[in-house]
Amino acid sequence: MKQAQRRLMLEAMSRCGLTPGQVWLHYCGNGGRASEAHLALFLQGAESLTELERDILAHAINEMLWDRRHESMVPYATTPAAQALEGPRISAAAAWLLTDTEAEDERLRSLSSTGLMHSGPATVLDELVSEARAAFDVSSATVSLIDADSQYLKAARGPLPRHAPRREAFCDEAIRTAATFVITDTRRDPRFANHPLVVQEPYLRFYAAHPLRGPGGWNIGAFCILDQRPHAFPAAERLTFRRFARRAQQEISRSRHTEETRHRSAERN
Incomplete structure (x- = not known):
């Protein structure tokens, strides 16, 4: 064979x-x-x-x-x-051929196939967000996953809830992009100036995220840093941030491999 x-x-x-x-x-x-x-x-x-x-x-x-x-x-x-x-049947590269509903179905299949939503704590990702929070001197750093209706923080450091409605998640915007998504001052951005997380606790003023991909290249979540102060976020910091995001992506790929191995073992038994 x-x-x-x-x-x-x-x-x-x-x-x-x-x-x-x-x-x-x-x-x-x-x-x-x-x-x-x-x-x-x-x-x-x-x-x-x-x-x-x-x-x-x-x-x-x-x-x-x-x-x-x-x-x-x-x-x-x-x-x-x-x-x-078993994961997405169509690659994200062909998303333009799909309706919005079909594309979202494929994205959710990609997320589900990683096993990340139900695999418990991720030590490597926890350590990574701790390192990022210190490196950028921000209040919070997270690895978020976006399912059909909610945001789940697979790893988080800072004053943010582990679960939140998707409609209130900044990362719902980030997964719609292919590049680093930055809001240097939320109060000056009309998309977010009146957002509940901006005008209420935790009063976020800065947000940076880079999309994280699942099988098929679908964006299933984001690596993020957040703060209660605006940040200029110059090019050198953006480069360092993308390196952190790359490390998070590598860990997500390893998790996919682990889930496949677990599934294979279960089939044998």
Whole structure:
């Protein structure tokens, strides 16, 4: 099965003009952990991958085939592994083809497939937000997840509730962007000047967020820093902030891999 699966991967990539580097980016977005060089060697037949890693790679290639409206599909090594990878059926790159409702359904599938909403405390993310709060001298730092109706803070330091209605969450705006979202002074921004979190406790005046992606590239939440004082947030600070967000993204990808492993183990038992 391994050789046949690898051959079909190569054929699909060749027909669609996909490079190992392009595939690797999608593979990482689906929670894969092998390096680009390792994947390239595997495709050349010089290295091996576990069944789970092959299925993650197959899933990434299938997403790209779907994006290109190609009828081929790389088979999965086992049915349980394919089920463990169940997530968005369409990549965020094809969101423009969907209605708003369809796109939101895919985004929620992406969030659900990470297992983050129900996996309990995340020590690495807790440490990361603590580090960010100190680095930027702000009152709060968080990793937020946005589900259908609410915001859940997977990791948080500061005077913010763990759960809040989605309609009141600043991060609901952040997940609609592809880049860092910054409000240097909420009282001077007409979108937020009368927001409950601005005119009432905790009286937020500064907010910066970078979207965090789940499988398929869908924005499932954000890495954020917040404060009761306005901040200029110059270019150097924005660069440092994006580095923090990148570390949060890496941890979310690892969580996806852990959830797949847990699901696979449960299927075996």
